[in-house]
Amino acid sequence: MVVSISVQAQELSFSTIFFNDLLLNPALAGDKAPRIGVAYRNQMPVFNSAFSSKWAWADASLGSKNSGVAAFFSSDKRGDAVQIIGGGGMYSYSSQISEQAYMRFGLKASLVQWQLNASGLLMPDGSIGEDGGLVYESMVYPDFSIGAHWYYRQVFLGTAVNHLGTAFLSKYETWDIPEPQLIVYAGKKIKLQQTYDPQSLTITPFSLFSWQNRSQQFLVGFNSQWKILSAGVYFRNPFFDKQVSSIIISGGFTFNWGKISYTYDRGMLINGISINPGYFNSHEISLLVNFINIRHNKNYDKVKFYKF
DSSP states (O other), rough: OOOOOOOOOOOOOOOOHHHHHHGOOOGTTTTSSEEEEEEEEEEEGTTOOOOEEEEEEEEEEOOGGSEEEEEEEEEETTTEEEEEEEEEEEEEEEOSSSSSEEEEEEEEEEEEEEEEETTTTTTOOOOBBBTOOOOOOEEEEEEEEEEEEEETTEEEEEEEEEEEGGGGTTTTOOOOOOEEEEEEEEEEOEEOSOOOTTSEEEEEEEEEEEETTTEOOOOOOOOETTTTHHHHOOOOOHHHHTOOOEEEEEEEEEOOOOOOOOEEEEEEEEEEOOOOOOTSEEEEEEEEEOOOSSSSOOGGGGGGOOOO
């Protein structure tokens, strides 16, 4: 699955949700075999990596307890002035509704440090940050997310509400900090070859809607998997002025021990006007290691794993 969400305060986001699904919904924590993953995103490389994000995580199922847990760390650099560092954990619980239907619920809790170095920063009123007495500022605040994920055969549907912690901050404190966000998504895994071969060609159409203050976006596309090869193409369209429409192309390899992928996010239009791709594109690489093929645990046989 490939998803990218851009928001007014530059939401920490990775285009390759196929490898970083915990960014999509905390209910997906521990829904597969034990995994660890890392990802790096370089946005607007024309500015010498001034906008970059790092994400590392690990999750595992609690086996017969129908639960999953995860831990994560993130670092988001926004130019030379703002950096946001966070870390925390997730918990999910799975409930079987019918023979082939499952429902998962999840909670994420984290502690976030927001840092501002305004030295040399041009403020909205035309002044320089250091001239106005604002040189360095740091703030630590808690953040929370909740989510639900429904799975029936090869169809899945989910929703998540992120950044509940920022709702308790004052208007001044929420400058350049992500505001509460609602995500709704759906998809279906389709096998194009009627065979039990796990390496047969599959396509997963996927759509997502995101709402965050004045920023609303819709994304649609598909991801495909054939043997060890994976590829995806998505189009993201905003419903807000001065937001960028983008096309997202992803490719990668799936092995017994994990996955690796590269994603190119190419901004195309602002309000229907073509833009210079050097200013609104990003490159991303992700690595995922799957431990179920390294060490087998009999409790995993009792758990329903969900695969996009």
